[in-house]
Amino acid sequence: MREELSSYFGEGISMKGVLRFKGAFRFDGNFSGEIITDDTLIVGNSAKLEANLDVGILYNMGEIKGDIHASKKVSIMAGSRVAGNIDTPMLVAEEGAVFTGSCMMPETPPAVSETDKVDLKQQKALMESFPEMMPKTPKASGLPGGVELPAFTSGKKRKTAIAAAAALLLTGSSVFYFIHVSKNEILSNSLSRLIYEKFAQNDVEKLAKIGMTYIEEQKFKKSVRVHARLKNLLRGDKSVSLKLAQSLEMIGKTDEAIAYYEDAFKAFPDRLDIVGRLKSYYTANSDVPKLIGLQKRIVIRNPENRADAALLFDLYKNDNQLEEALNLYVSNLASMPMTASDYLITGKLEKRLDRMKDAIKSLSSAIAANSADIESYLELAYAYHKAGLEYKAMRKFYTVATMNPDHVEALNNKGFRYLKLGRTDKALEFFNMAQIQDEENLRSWLGIATTYSRRGDGEMAERYCRKILAVDPDYSPALNRLAWVYAQDNRNLDQAKDYSLASMKYYNGLPEYLDTLSEVYYKKKEYKKAVTYMKYAIKAQPGNKYFRTQMRKFKVAINKSKPVARTRRRNVIKPRRVVTEQTESKPAEASGQSVAGTANRVGASSAPPPATSTAAEAAAGMEAASEQRVDGTPKPAGASAPPPATSTAAEAAAGMEAASEQRVDGTPKP
Numbered sequence: 001m002r003e004e005l006s007s008y009f010g011e012g013i014s015m016k017g018v019l020r021f022k023g024a025f026r027f028d029g030n031f032s033g034e035i036i037t038d039d040t041l042i043v044g045n046s047a048k049l050e051a052n053l054d055v056g057i058l059y060n061m062g063e064i065k066g067d068i069h070a071s072k073k074v075s076i077m078a079g080s081r082v083a084g085n086i087d088t089p090m091l092v093a094e095e096g097a098v099f100t101g102s103c104m105m106p107e108t109p110p111a112v113s114e115t116d117k118v119d120l121k122q123q124k125a126l127m128e129s130f131p132e133m134m135p136k137t138p139k140a141s142g143l144p145g146g147v148e149l150p151a152f153t154s155g156k157k158r159k160t161a162i163a164a165a166a167a168l169l170l171t172g173s174s175v176f177y178f179i180h181v182s183k184n185e186i187l188s189n190s191l192s193r194l195i196y197e198k199f200a201q202n203d204v205e206k207l208a209k210i211g212m213t214y215i216e217e218q219k220f221k222k223s224v225r226v227h228a229r230l231k232n233l234l235r236g237d238k239s240v241s242l243k244l245a246q247s248l249e250m251i252g253k254t255d256e257a258i259a260y261y262e263d264a265f266k267a268f269p270d271r272l273d274i275v276g277r278l279k280s281y282y283t284a285n286s287d288v289p290k291l292i293g294l295q296k297r298i299v300i301r302n303p304e305n306r307a308d309a310a311l312l313f314d315l316y317k318n319d320n321q322l323e324e325a326l327n328l329y330v331s332n333l334a335s336m337p338m339t340a341s342d343y344l345i346t347g348k349l350e351k352r353l354d355r356m357k358d359a360i361k362s363l364s365s366a367i368a369a370n371s372a373d374i375e376s377y378l379e380l381a382y383a384y385h386k387a388g389l390e391y392k393a394m395r396k397f398y399t400v401a402t403m404n405p406d407h408v409e410a411l412n413n414k415g416f417r418y419l420k421l422g423r424t425d426k427a428l429e430f431f432n433m434a435q436i437q438d439e440e441n442l443r444s445w446l447g448i449a450t451t452y453s454r455r456g457d458g459e460m461a462e463r464y465c466r467k468i469l470a471v472d473p474d475y476s477p478a479l480n481r482l483a484w485v486y487a488q489d490n491r492n493l494d495q496a497k498d499y500s501l502a503s504m505k506y507y508n509g510l511p512e513y514l515d516t517l518s519e520v521y522y523k524k525k526e527y528k529k530a531v532t533y534m535k536y537a538i539k540a541q542p543g544n545k546y547f548r549t550q551m552r553k554f555k556v557a558i559n560k561s562k563p564v565a566r567t568r569r570r571n572v573i574k575p576r577r578v579v580t581e582q583t584e585s586k587p588a589e590a591s592g593q594s595v596a597g598t599a600n601r602v603g604a605s606s607a608p609p610p611a612t613s614t615a616a617e618a619a620a621g622m623e624a625a626s627e628q629r630v631d632g633t634p635k636p637a638g639a640s641a642p643p644p645a646t647s648t649a650a651e652a653a654a655g656m657e658a659a660s661e662q663r664v665d666g667t668p669k670p
Contacts, residue, residue, distance in 0.1 A: 011046045023219070028062075038071070045079070058088075060097075204233055215243065223247040238267035242274070254281065265294075269301060288319050299332070309333055322353050340370035348379055354474060356387045356506045374403045381409070385443060387506040388476040388513060397443075408438045415447045424451050442468050446477050453481060458489040479503035480513050487519045496520045511537040515547065522554055527561060530554045 007021055013029030020036050028044030033051050035041060040057040043049060047062035054069045061077040068074060070088040078096035086103045093099060211226035227244040234240050245260035258281050265274050275298065282291040295312045302308060309332040316325035326349045334342040347362030363380040370376065381396030394416070401410035415430035428451045434444035449464035462485055468478035480503040486496035500517040504510060514537040521530040531554045538547045 011044070043080070052084075202229075202233060204230065207233075211243065215247065218250075220247045220250040224251060224253075238264045242268070249277075269297065288315070291315060292319065292321075299328075303332060306333060317349075322349055325349060326353065338365075340366045340373060340376065343369060344373070344376050344379065347376075347383075351379065351383050351386075356383055359383045360387070374400060377403070378407075378409070385477065386472070386475055388480065388503065388510050389507065390477065390512075408434050408441055409443065411437065412441070412443050412447060415444070415451075419447065419451060419454065422454075424454055427451050440471075442471060442475060442478075446475075446481065449478070449481055453485050453488070456488075458485045461485045474502075474505060476503045476506060476513075480516050483520060484516045487516065487523050490523055493520060493524050497524070509536065509540060511540040511544070511547070514540070515550065518550060518554065522557065525557075525561070527554055527558045531558065 007023065007025045009015070009025075009027050009029050011028045013027075015029065015031045015033070017033045018036065019031065019033065022037065022039055024040040024042065025037070026042040026044055027049070028046045030047070031049045031051055034054075035049075035051055036054045038056045040059070041053065041055045043058070043060045043062045043064060045061045049062070049064045050066060051064075052066045052068075053064070056070065057072050058068060058070045058074045059077065060075065060080045060082060063081045065083045067084045068082070068086045068088070070086070072088070073090040073092065074086055074088045075092040076082055076094065076097040076099060078094040081098045081100075083100045085101045086099070087106075088103075089105060091103060091105060207226055207230050211223055211230060214220070214223035214226060224244065224247045227240055227247060230237075230240045231244055241260040242264035245257045245264060248254075248257035248260065258278065261274055261278055261281075265271070265278060268274055275294070278294055279291065282288075282294065292312070292315050295308065295315055299305070299308050299312050309328060313325055313328050313333060316322070316328060326346060329342075329345060329349070334346070338346075343362050343366035347359045347366060350356075350359035350362055360380065360383050363376055363383060366373065366376040367380060377396050377399050381393050381400060384390070384393035384396060394413075397409045397413055400407055401413050404410070411430050411434040415427045415434065418424075418430065419427035428448065431444045431447040431451065434441055434447075438444070445464050445468050449461045449468070452458075452460040452464070462482060465478045465482040465485070468475050469482075472478075479499045483496040483500035483503065486492045486499070497517070497520050500513065500520050503516070504513050514533045518530040518534040518537065521527070521533065531551065534547060534551045534554060538544065538551065541547060
């Protein structure tokens with residue numbers, strides 16, 4: 001019973017004053033004062049009331065002292081007591097109830113016809129649901145209504161018994177009439193509506209009717225109960241989902257309500273109340289994916305609505321879905337032809353998407369459409385700068401400084417100008433001033449890193465480069481500078497190579513960056529690769545003297561790195577030709593002369609080294625020339641020259657050993 005009540009005060013509660021309420025209210029405590037309601041008051045078995053009552057329906061099972069006005073009905077149960085006057089159109093009194101006072105009944109209840117009688121099955125169901133409120137009738141007998149008279153049969157007592165039986169019959173008829181009416185019509189009291197709902201069972205029409213009544217009267221718990229039954233019966237009916245969602249939300253079950261709102265939105269996508277409720281819930285719970293999905297469906301249904309498209313565009317941007325944001329802007333928001341503002345917005349998105357070449361093109365178009373817009377110049381300068389096109393970026397940064405001398409980039413411009421002049425102290429001063437004005441300015445960080453690199457402080461330069469890369473890992477100038485720092489310090493060379501290659505992500509033919517990569521390969525002793533990339537740098541800037549100096553350095557390193565064994569090979573090959581000329585008198589094989597000794601005797605037939613030979617080959621040619629006379633004939637064998645100054649210690653020892661094996665006349669010793 002308590003599950004159907006709006007309120008319930010149990011035994012042990014004491015109250016005093018004026019009590020007003022709506023719905024069905026049961027009271028089992030003590031009360032003194034006045035009770036006013038248009039609905040149902042149930043006075044429990046343990047209740048004691050000293051109050052005047054102005055109610056719609058009263059069920060009394062306890063004790064009441066005071067006047068009662070009931071606009072619909074008063075029911076006095078067995079064992080209850082009423083001391084006071086009663087004013088009601090319908091009075092029901094059970095046997096055993098005590099009533100002291102007067103009763104005024106301006107209207108009598110209608111007569112009960114045969115068709116209005118309740119069958120036994122329905123009566124049993126009602127007694128199981130409301131046992132306390134059903135009249136307790138004696139066992140059936142031959143009298144109408146099934147009333148059994150006491151054993152006495154005569155006189156005044158018999159008349160009293162007949163009157164009591166008639167009263168019980170009247171009471172039972174009234175209750176059965178009330179039940180019959182309640183199961184077919186929605187009356188104003190809670191009990192009748194509960195009866196209507198229970199007897200509706202799976203009748204969709206009746207359930208929808210009572211459910212709507214509960215919503216109109218704001219009895220949302222009961223509405224949830226009814227519409228949940230309806231939803232099980234009509235699973236595809238989205239209108240039931242909407243009513244269930246509204247009722248669940250009103251009783252605080254928002255999470256459950258949203259699931260039914262989403263179901264209703266499928267059938268009613270144009271209902272602004274549903275859309276608004278879903279948006280509010282998704283926003284409050286930071287459910288961005290569902291919010292984007294909802295807004296996307298709205299835009300698809302109405303693509304001409306720029307306000308909806310703009311909202312979706314902002315959602316895409318904030319969620320870093322930049323590709324979707326760019327496509328939406330171009331298709332739904334940009335003007336045709338595009339304005340300077342359109343070019344600026346698309347250029348900024350392309351820059352964030354790391355499509356630097358497209359961004360540069362769009363931002364250049366924005367400047368062409370509006371040359372007075374400083375933001376377009378600034379965005380284009382940053383795009384050039386990040387991509388490594390520093391010479392183009394510098395021109396745009398100077399334009400920004402001209403348009404706004406107080407801009408942070410004006411300070412950076414001065415810093416780089418002093419850095420170019422070698423004034424590292426002044427350069428650092430301006431870069432630090434730029435940091436104070438904008439501590440997140442990456443260009444000033446790069447200026448500080450470059451200044452420390454020029455001073456030879458590789459650790460500080462590395463620290464600032466890493467600060468930049470923590471914010472933007474694709475920042476080409478920082479990647480190139482860090483690779484150069486590692487190359488100059490001759491450390492982390494593999495990492496330096498990776499950074500140098502990554503710095504040419506956007507443009508792979510930048511001469512300064514090719515120079516860095518060549519220097520890294522030089523430090524890694526991969527001289528041929530160093531020469532290869534320096535050739536590309538020189539091709540891009542043929543007049544750059546520094547690049548040609550670097551190229552000479554790399555080529556010298558290649559020459560020095562060639563193996564010395566090639567010089568020995570020429571010394572071994574040359575005497576073989578001369579030995580064949582002397583085979584008539586004394587073959588070299590027979591004399592037992594060593595190859596090294598033969599070489600000391602017969603170097604005269606060797607040709608002079610070519611102009612493009614290495615340093616070791618040139619030394620070998622000088623040795624051969626020293627073994628000839630002025631007329632070109634070979635010198636005597638005993639006059640062999642010492643090993644060249646550029647030969648190794650092993651070669652010098654070999655020459656001395658060969659000389660010790662010859663006689664004074666040059667012939668081999670035995």
